[in-house]
Amino acid sequence: MSQPMLVLVQFNVKDFPKYVEHYASLMSAVAGKFGGQFLAATRDVIVKEGQTSGNFTAIIRFPSKEAANDMYESAEYAPLKARRIGELTDGGNLIFIPGLELPQTK
Secondary structure (H helix, E strand, C coil): CCCCEEEEEEEEECCHHHHHHHHHHHHHHHHHCCCCEEEEEECCCCCCCCCCCCCEEEEEEECCHHHHHHHHCCCCCHHHHHHHHHHHEEEEEEEEEECCCCCCCC
């Protein structure tokens, strides 16, 4: 069993309607090609300690580190990534977090 990989993103989105049209609405299909599943995607986080680094947060679960990295480096994601970085956001964080290998329940 491969160790899952969670991808945590916190971006500072400039214009939400434009971000949704040119990036967010396309990401589910791209991530899905690599086994990625969105667990959360929201503007409404609740910070209990510290501070958030952006105005949009998402968590995506991939079946493995390789799958997450393959998506991030893919030709399908390249134009979206370029547009996100160059036009749609003012920075943020994209972090890979190794997930826990949970025992299978019967």
